[in-house]
Amino acid sequence: MSLPPFLLPLLLVVASFLAMEAVAALSHRYIMHGWGWGWHRSHHEPRPAGRRGAAAWFEKNDLYAAVFSLVAMALFVAGSLLWPPLWWIALGVTAYGVFYFLFHDALVHRRLDLGWVPRRGYLKRLVQAHRLHHAVEGREGCVSFGFLYAPPVERLRAELRAKGTLAERS
Ligand SMILES: [Zn+2]
Ligand SMILES: [Zn+2]
Numbered sequence: 001m002s003l004p005p006f007l008l009p010l011l012l013v014v015a016s017f018l019a020m021e022a023v024a025a026l027s028h029r030y031i032m033h034g035w036g037w038g039w040h041r042s043h044h045e046p047r048p049a050g051r052r053g054a055a056a057w058f059e060k061n062d063l064y065a066a067v068f069s070l071v072a073m074a075l076f077v078a079g080s081l082l083w084p085p086l087w088w089i090a091l092g093v094t095a096y097g098v099f100y101f102l103f104h105d106a107l108v109h110r111r112l113d114l115g116w117v118p119r120r121g122y123l124k125r126l127v128q129a130h131r132l133h134h135a136v137e138g139r140e141g142c143v144s145f146g147f148l149y150a151p152p153v154e155r156l157r158a159e160l161r162a163k164g165t166l167a168e169r170s
Contacts (some may be wrong), residue, residue: 008085008088009088010132012085012088012089012092013088013089013091013092013095015091015092016088016089016091016093017092017096017099019092020092020093020096021146021148021149024096024100024147024148025149027144028145028146029145033139033140033142036064038060039060039061039064040061040064041060041061041139042060042061043059043061044137044138044139049061055112065097068097071093072090072094072097073090074091074095075087075089075090075093080137091157099148100147101148103126104130107127108131125150125152125153126147126148126150128150129143129150129151129153129156130147130150132144132153132156132157132160133145135160135166136160136166141163141164141165142165143163144157
């Protein structure tokens with residue numbers, strides 16, 4: 001019995017999509033909230049007033065999305081020229097980027113109006129967990145660095161209380 005030809009590509013796409021959650025959560029925790037805070041800070045602070053058009057929409061933190069897209073593009077090129085499996089991995093990375101934009105930028109931060117807010121279940125928990133990520137002022141003592149998985153919201157609240165970092169407004 002031979003395996004269907006689409007099975008390996010499909011597995012590569014799914015596996016790289018899931019692996020990207022680890023890449024995103026770890027780089028969010030150790031790079032963006034570490035030495036890369038210079039770019040990420042813009043995402044944790046109110047936008048500067050008085051900007052218009054594209055300048056008002058973009059934040060410095062978007063440079064990270066640009067860097068990740070360049071990596072995905074390089075993988076597509078390497079996949080086409082050198083080693084075909086890389087092309088499918090690039091597709092999984094890109095799919096994660098699309099999910100990240102729709103979940104993080106559109107659903108949580110409303111940079112794009114989807115006209116819908118999840119009221120229950122998994123997505124609601126993800127949204128609440130990311131709100132708690134933003135409930136801390138500054139880069140220290142934050143919780144929930146992932147985007148595809150979030151611990152239960154009550155556990156995150158308890159963690160924040162234990163750390164004593166929950167900002168007043170939440
Ligand atoms: Zn952050
Ligand atoms: Zn955010």
